[in-house]
Amino acid sequence: MPDLPIMIDLPSQFQLGEWQVDVRQGTLTRTGESVSLPGLSLALLLALARRAGDLVEADVLMAEVWPNQIVTDETLQQRIKLLRKALQDSREAPRYIATVRGRGYRLLERPQALAVQRVAVEPMTAAPTAAIAQATAQVTAISRPRFWPSWRMGMMWLLAGVLLVLAWLSFRPADTREPDPRRLIVLPLTLLSSQTADQVVADGLTDQLIQNLAKTPGLQVIARTTAMSFKHRPRRVAELAAELGVGTVLEGSVRRRAQHLEVTLRLIDARNEQVRWSQRFDGDGRGLLLLEQNIAAEVAAVLGVRLASLPVGQTDEDAYRYYLEGRQRYMRYTAADNAAAQALFRASLVRSPAYALALAGLADATSQAVYQFGAPREQLAEALRYAEAAIAVAPGLAEAHKARGLALDLQGHRKLALESYRRASQLSPNYADALVNEAIVLRDAGRLAEAYQTARRASLLDPLDPYAYLISAQVLMGAGYLQQAGEVLNQVRRHAPDSAITQTIFCGYLVEAAELARAATECQWLTERHADYAPAWNQRGDLAMYRGERPAARTYYQRAAEMGKGDDAAYASLRLALLEPGRPSATLLAEVQSRAAMAPEDAERQYQLALTLAHGQQADAALMALERALALGFSERRALRVDPIWAEFQAQPRFRTLMATLERHLATERQKLAPLLKAGAG
Incomplete structure (x- = not known):
């Protein structure tokens, strides 16, 4: 940078x-x-x-x-x-x-x-008395450190960078009780000095406080995405209580005075806006790890709970600082920052080879580099080794189990990944990222009711983060609750009208609802607005193909294929090949078979193999591959009904039997979802 x-x-x-x-x-x-x-x-x-x-x-x-x-x-x-x-x-x-x-x-x-104002930034001495105008997010495609197969694509990371003000969507469970004092938000610590290096300290302390308090049973801690969204849009405590249902707010500031670091914190009761606890911590800028742990322990004590033990492995002050900076760089999600994050995590490990948090961070950054930035797939094995080394050092570290789950997820080992995500959630009850990843795996396995419940848990912890809401919408679409799915998507779209991932899912929703003309209009707008977003071009290509517009589909897939490495480009290249007359080449078939073999639990890859075999008129092999995909959770009924590759199969008894099996499974999931929707889910 x-x-x-x-x-x-x-x-x-x-x-x-x-x-x-x-x-x-x-x-x-x-x-x-x-x-x-x-x-x-x-x-x-x-x-x-x-x-x-x-x-x-x-x-x-x-x-x-x-x-x-x-x-x-x-x-x-x-x-x-x-x-x-x-x-x-x-x-x-x-x-x-x-x-x-x-x-x-x-x-x-x-x-x-101005004449009546001082130039220096004033310390935070009271809750803001006025709010900056509510942000209307300008959202585009991004990637997060969580694995998100899209509605149309299978293995796609959630590509959406968002600052959403979703508040509570209409399907949120009604809650008329007073805010719970143990439901807590840690607001971003304000930097009151002009030394930009200290911003890493301020953001790092905020992040670590959230993570460590989140591991404490008895507390419900608002997750990082929601908390950090208030960095540039302050809110009165009463507004936070109403918007997020929190009963307690932790806010504060970081200031550099010569060689000394001053951290001032206040714990505020959101019910009456009274300060319950305040304290200033002074130091020489060293001892940040001990400082953060002392703060977390004192906050927990004020709230009447005991801070959970924090197994992070052996570390020293320099290693901790390298870790903090590496985590901040990692969460910017660019190729350059990812490389810098890996270097910083490695520097941390040079100082403290048994530092489990740095090992987990390196595992996550390595996994991200493989999927998002086209690093060799072999590096996923390295990521898994880093995560398992972190677990060996600190078996109770939630971040390590989540990192292990991510590496396994990307390798296609979904059952093992699910176990790791669930272990992370057990160790850190407020770990929204682990819950979202768990919901995605459940959704892709066709376990829609479980996926919906898990996504709802994540949205309660991270209410301003759209990802869990979008998973819920996709689950509802898959189960045939199109009206409810549309309501969720429309609310997200109102808050983030330029969100590429939301609009892409909305286009898929219109296809599922058989509104193809409107879907074409929305997809055209999407690609005009986000011309560098491959999933949008793939969605538009799918729609054109479903409508019999093969030349247009070829153009759209070509645009997606030109956008680099990754599953989006691979899918587009496969579709381009399948648009050509005649049997697929032996090279293409071998490549698709290899991808399916490398991820035997990935329903989308098995489905792509089925498509390739069907195009090559290998009916028996195609139906066997389709049967495997359905058994693994593939559930896109619309694609099976309207994709021209399956046109010749529609009347075949075996194909119709597979479709009937899929319909029965979705009907069962729909029945499981019905009481959740009626009760407001949760």
């Missing part, structure tokens, strides 16, 4: 050219005019204003404005466009924001303190 320009501190109000910026209110004001800024636009303006006059690289802006998410250049460009519109600026003749082609942006005006 490029070096950061020197940053300046900003007051809560400042002058920028003709505009007066009010950070707390999220407004731009000048004579006779006031403009409200969405949260992301405000965050982008502040990121530029802190480095006014300097070139700010696009990667720096994306990392700061969309923390822990991956967004494309197009997302940043669209947000810059919206910010320019608010400032009434022009790209061709800029007064405020200049584009440095191919590199980033520069704020031309320098912020000036």
Whole structure:
């Protein structure tokens, strides 16, 4: 990642050219005019204003404005466009924001303190009295450290970088009780100094507090995605209580004073906004691991619970710092940051070879590199070894079991992966990532009711994260509850109208609902908006093929195939080959057979083998492969009914028997889901 320009501190109000910026209110004001800024636009303006006059690289802006998410250049460009519109600026003749082609942006005006304001950032001494305008997320494709096969594709990571304000969706269980004081959110610690290196400390302490408190039985800790979404959009404590159902809020700040680090924390009762506990921790910047553990133990004690033991393996202070920075880089989900994260985790292990958290982090980063960035598949074996080494050092470390599950998942060993995810959830009752991964494996195994229950548990812990909601929608689609699935998807789409993954799933929903004309319109919009998102082109290709538009399907698959390595490109290449007349080549068949053999529990790969054999008119072998896919959980009825490759099989008794078996299984799952939906699920 490029070096950061020197940053300046900003007051809560400042002058920028003709505009007066009010950070707390999220407004731009000048004579006779006031403009409200969405949260992301405000965050982008502040990121530029802190480095006014300097070139700010696009990667720096994306990392700061969309923390822990991956967004494309197009997302940043669209947000810059919206910010320019608010400032009434022009790209061709800029007064405020200049584009440095191919590199980033520069704020031309320098912020000036208002006469009644101090320039220095003030410590957090009270809950924010006004909220920044609610963010309308500018969302695009990203990858997360969790495995997400898509509605149409099988093995696809969840590619969505999001800052969603979902609140509680309509299918959330009704809860009229007072907020539970043991339902807790840890807000991102505010950095009150201009040393950018300390941001890693602030974010790292926040992350570790969430992880360690989450392992404590008796607490219900809001997961990291939801917590970190408040980094650039403060909320009053009462608003957090209403929005998230939390009874307790932990907030605070980190400040550097010469060589000393000052951490100030407050625990607030959300029911009456009274401070239950506050404390300042001072140190020389060393001893961060002990500091974080002491804080977690004191918070747990105030809440009347005992902090769970924290098996992390042997480590020292430098190893802990390397781990913190490596985790922050890993969660940015870019190729460069992934490589940096692996290097930092390795540096941590050089200092402390038995540091289980660093081993687990290296396992996750290695798995991510294989799937998302095209690293050799053989590295999954390395990832598994790192995870199992972490478990050997610290058998009770949830992160290690989740990392093991991810490596096994990507290798196609779904049953073993499911065991690892469940073990991680047992060790850390609030581990939303492990629950989401578990829900995905259950869904792909055709265990829809279990998948729905598990996804709902994850959404209770991470209510502003869309992933669990999208899994629920896919489960409902698969079981034939199309109305309920549509309601969930429409709510997510209202909150994140530009989310590529949500829109792709919505297109699949329209296909399942047989609304092919509308699906074509939505898919066209999707590929125009997210031209670099391979799953969107594959979805559009599938739709064109189902409608008998083979030339168009070939064009769309070609676009997806050109976008690099990974399962999305592999699927597109397979579809292109199957669009050609005649039998598939021996090379293609051998490749598909090899992929299926490497992942014998992967229903999608078995289905792709069935497609290839069916296209080659090897009917018996094709039906055997299809039977295996159905037994493993493949349940896309619409594809089996409308895919032209299966056209000649529709009247065959064996094919009809397999379809009847699938329908019976889905009917059973539908019956299991019915009482969950009636009760609100959970």
